[in-house]
Amino acid sequence: MTMPKVVITGTGAVCAAGMDPRTILQFVLAGKTAIAPIRQWDTTQWPTHLAGEIADLNPRALVPDRKLHKLIRRTDLVGLYAASQAIDASGFVAWRDALDPAAMAPYNDRTGAIVGSGGGNFQNQYDFFPLMTAANGDMHAFGRDLSDNVNPMWLLRTLPNNVLGHVGIQYNLKGTNACITNHSVGGTLAVIEAMEALRAGEADRVVAVGHETPIEPQMVLYYHRVGLLASEALRPFDAARDGSLFGEGAGALMLETAASAAARGAAVLGEVLGGGYVGEGQGLLAIRADGDGLARAIAMALEDAGLQPADVGMIVAHGNGTRQSDASEAAALRTVFGAAMPPVTGFKWAFGHLIAAAGILDTVLALEALKVNVVPGIATLHNLDEACAGVAVAAAPTVPRSNVALILCRGFAGTNAAVLVRAA
């Protein structure tokens, strides 16, 4: 049995650096950063106040259906927006909708959606504060006065799987599906699971999405308290790096079997060649210094794709800017690539760490970069850290060694993912 080839027929992205993949890449190539003082609340008194916020986010521009707005949150808006971009770009829905209605059903049943989502948040729970104030510690009054004080749709707004449900309803997708709430690797894992679903014949098309808007006060404070946030800038692999910074947004890819794309004459943007994913099992925040998990994930992805390290044209590193993650990532890269390392870059310095959306947005941007034959530089990099020696990063753009990109992604619970894509 030969596995079907998995091709990419549409991409979508939104973050602080732009509202579509091309614009975001141009922003990154210009060496600019969209990380700026937080505007969603007053951080004058705060020990940390930087993030990559989407400025003047307009819900109606992201999701035209106004009825939806009271059922979903900011994170769902960006997720649905990126998903729509990818689906629209693929031309699939327009093609299906031109079919005879009776002929549509099999296409609906054979089109899936797999989403990486941030899971719970803290801010949504503050919706109960007016009720708690009114009840003044009296739980009986809390229960009695509940419906006078809290939006009846509160639970639905809180669902981590809203993007999955609503993208399904909007486009009438009824196939295989999942919502992965696995911290930062969620979006990357959505790509890997979509690829596997297509290979296994569970679907002919799957839209993969990752979305998250982590910039809320209590979340920012926790990340600061556990020492994960930078003071001034996100400087991956730099000797002076001191942490990460949040971004927000989403990325999406429309994946299809090559046969599905060919059958409707769709333009192919690239191919997902393989993936690898493992955990280190050291706890929520702990990671191994030797990069064991990431090295295993990369080796697995290469084997899965039937490629050698030398075939990789560029690497998009996780590069979150924390002391430990970057150093262990460098160790993993040295383990796999040794002295023959292709050009390495990362994107978080330009618009922040999008958590569940980070890896899939990086995948979308990697394709965009390969298309114009460039490895963007890391503009905040001044001095490569000794602990990151051998990692082929540069402040200025360079040229990829081939049209294959390796995208790396790491998350809480010691999880490590690697994806290989080839640009058309």
Added chain:
Amino acid sequence: MTAARRRVAVTGVGMVTPVGNDVVTTWNALLAGRSGGAPITLFDASGFSTCIAAEVKGFHPTLVEDRKLLKFANRSHRFALEAAEQALRDAGIRPTAADATRWGCAVGTGMMTADYDDLAQTHAHCGNSGEIDTDGLLTDGPANDPLVFCRGQAAEGLALLTRRFGIHGYATSVHTACASGGQAFGTALKLIRRGRVDRVLAGGFDSMISPIGISGFCLLSALSPDNATPQRASRPFDATRNGFLLGEGAGFVVLEEWEMARARGAHIYAELAGDGNSLSSYRITDSPPDGDGPIQSMHQALADAGAVPADVDYINAHGTSTGMNDRSESAAIRAVFGADAARVHVSSTKSTMGHLIAAAGAVEGVVCALAIARGEMPINANYRDRDPDCDLNLVLDVPQRQKVRMTMSNSFGFGGSNSCIVMRHPDEVDGRGPDGTKS
């Protein structure tokens, strides 16, 4: 194509449920239909339109006595650690340094973030105006406590399980509301088939019996308001059903590649044989009345298992006891099974233990494995009044005892995800019984 495919065995089971903190106690309660419903004791729920639930009772993590680890565990994580330990002990195998990377972990996890007590503290400190005072957060206890942060992370359950049991392969947590547990089993099945891992600790855990969790469901009028009769509140498929009974808990299984399980002489409860997975794409909270969506997941699961409806002896229904779900699911079962719908035995064990939300599909998967291994099917408790829209062959009054060749477990979630899991009796796989002897 299926000839070369790796098969998956269920070799260990564990449960912490509202009707028992272990497998045997839970199973006996399910056979007898001894409901876990009662007035809520975890907080004063007297003011809520529904003040009953199926709480896990008298629970103390006894198998995982790691106080440092438990500091990082919220209520649902403790259920998970306990049920997972039960499953690993039952399987008689656990990850070692040599094979840690060949073990995976796939869990369906709940959606709650901060515990209510922490939220109440934050409210008192910097939310009393009804709005959050963001500067006040800087001096708030819970908002600066890394333990509160860790316990509230969606990946924390996964982190605790993989650390505790030393699992270094594929590790994932999924959330599709009430379909989460079933989808975790489906994910685990695929991982072993792909050859990525040989063994998976798979399960689900949840606890929404808190002021916020109950609020969310009360606001949607999803819970049975039968506060005076909590033990009868959950009555799936009954004409008078009026909402679900909220439960909590965890269910876990150890899954192994079939030949490896046989080679080590493992007791095999069942083959995890097929997974079906669809989206209803209808409405966020409702299932389509005609069963569209669940029909596809059931068809897929059977096809994935290489089976037909005539092979199935037992369906553990999603059966939430809401008007909409039970009607839609009945329509789906009739559509898929046709004339066989009159023969296949159906029960919803939510009638006894309530709805465990993200853990439901996992616990009910365990129930199916037990039904096969023990040759008995738990009853659909509390059924009295026939609903012509739910015309199923329900297991009523006493357990149905017979050889169970194949089971099906349905789980449908808010958001429209439908999961269907099919299990097969071991001797239908290789002509050998659970213990490996020729039958």
